[in-house]
Amino acid sequence: MALEERINEKLKEIAVKVDLFIGELLEPRQPEALYNSAMHIVSAGGKRLRPYLVMKSCELVGGDQDSALPFAAAMEVLHDFTLIHDDIMDNDDLRRGVPTVHKLWGVPIAILSGDLLFAKAYQAMVEPAIGGRLSCERAVECIRRVTEATITICEGQTLDVTYSDVRGASEGDYLSMVGSKTSALFKACAEVGAIVGGGSADEVAKIGSFAYDAAIAFQIVDDILGVMSDEGALGKPVGSDIREGKKTLIMIHALEQASPEEREIIEKALRAEDAAPSEIEAAKNALRSAGGIDYAMAKALECAKKAEAYLVAFPESQAKLDLLELVKYFIKRSH
Numbered sequence: 542m543a544l545e546e547r548i549n550e551k552l553k554e555i556a557v558k559v560d561l562f563i564g565e566l567l568e569p570r571q572p573e574a575l576y577n578s579a580m581h582i583v584s585a586g587g588k589r590l591r592p593y594l595v596m597k598s599c600e601l602v603g604g605d606q607d608s609a610l611p612f613a614a615a616m617e618v619l620h621d622f623t624l625i626h627d628d629i630m631d632n633d634d635l636r637r638g639v640p641t642v643h644k645l646w647g648v649p650i651a652i653l654s655g656d657l658l659f660a661k662a663y664q665a666m667v668e669p670a671i672g673g674r675l676s677c678e679r680a681v682e683c684i685r686r687v688t689e690a691t692i693t694i695c696e697g698q699t700l701d702v703t704y705s706d707v708r709g710a711s712e713g714d715y716l717s718m719v720g721s722k723t724s725a726l727f728k729a730c731a732e733v734g735a736i737v738g739g740g741s742a743d744e745v746a747k748i749g750s751f752a753y754d755a756a757i758a759f760q761i762v763d764d765i766l767g768v769m770s771d772e773g774a775l776g777k778p779v780g781s782d783i784r785e786g787k788k789t790l791i792m793i794h795a796l797e798q799a800s801p802e803e804r805e806i807i808e809k810a811l812r813a814e815d816a817a818p819s820e821i822e823a824a825k826n827a828l829r830s831a832g833g834i835d836y837a838m839a840k841a842l843e844c845a846k847k848a849e850a851y852l853v854a855f856p857e858s859q860a861k862l863d864l865l866e867l868v869k870y871f872i873k874r875s876h
Contacts, residue, residue, distance in 0.1 A: 604737060
């Protein structure tokens with residue numbers, strides 16, 4: 542079985558458990574529009590990478606996967622909250638191959654559905670302590686890590702929307718933004734899983750660092766797919782990053798290295814909402830010929846190797862193998 546197929550099967554196993562839990566967490570009640578809109582993005586699918594990371598990190602330190610389920614569900618719900626608000630800010634039409642929440646229910650309901658998911662994430666994390674299934678000390682530590690990650694995500698998103706012009710951005714700016722917007726939540730997922738599993742402070746720190754660097758690799762590849770993939774495979778608009786002039790490593794490096802002709806082609810499509818498909822395609826070709834794609838992939842591989850190094854200290858186990866394969870999947874995935 543190929544790597545991508547193998548990982549997808551394991552992700553689906555986790556997704557079944559997580560989705561059942563989320564379905565109960567978001568059991569419909571009045572007002573109907575609020576709960577239907579909140580469930581819309583959950584029901585649309587998604588890889589469930591963050592819950593998977595919670596569960597496998599718990600297993601890595603010798604914990605029981607089922608004890609981590611409420612926290613795995615909480616992290617997916619929290620992630621979906623950020624996606625709903627992100628889609629509003631970017632005015633995107635599609636997410637996971639279906640219309641975005643604000644396109645179906647309007648911006649006010651979309652904001653409220655995101656807020657509901659945020660609150661439900663905390664409700665899910667509190668219940669294990671109330672029910673005596675997890676010590677209050679570990680539950681509070683989990684909540685602290687998730688709260689810090691959420692604050693960091695807000696800071697990173699603010700940087701993204703405030704300084705959205707790629708022409709003045711550096712590689713350091715990109716890595717800082719990705720560290721805030723993407724890595725912070727991945728790191729919290731791994732830390733929470735290890736805390737629930739009874740991991741030591743050193744184990745929690747190592748698995749958190751693993752997830753942080755793995756997430757940067759994941760995001761760089763996501764940026765590459767956002768430029769080079771097709772909309773059917775990706776489930777969201779392709780080329781929108783070019784039209785919006787998003788700060789991606791591909792763009793930053795390509796603009797630094799591009800010839801005058803390549804730069805003109807790229808800049809013609811940047812922040813041009815009415816850019817024709819032919820102009821987007823020409824910009825994609827220029828990004829490739831200027832070395833943006835190759836450089837970004839090399840950086841993703843570098844981050845993946847850094848991530849893998851943090852797992853060396855852990856004894857051999859199926860969970861360790863699964864996490865190492867997850868990083869390889871981040872690099873080789875097709876969508």
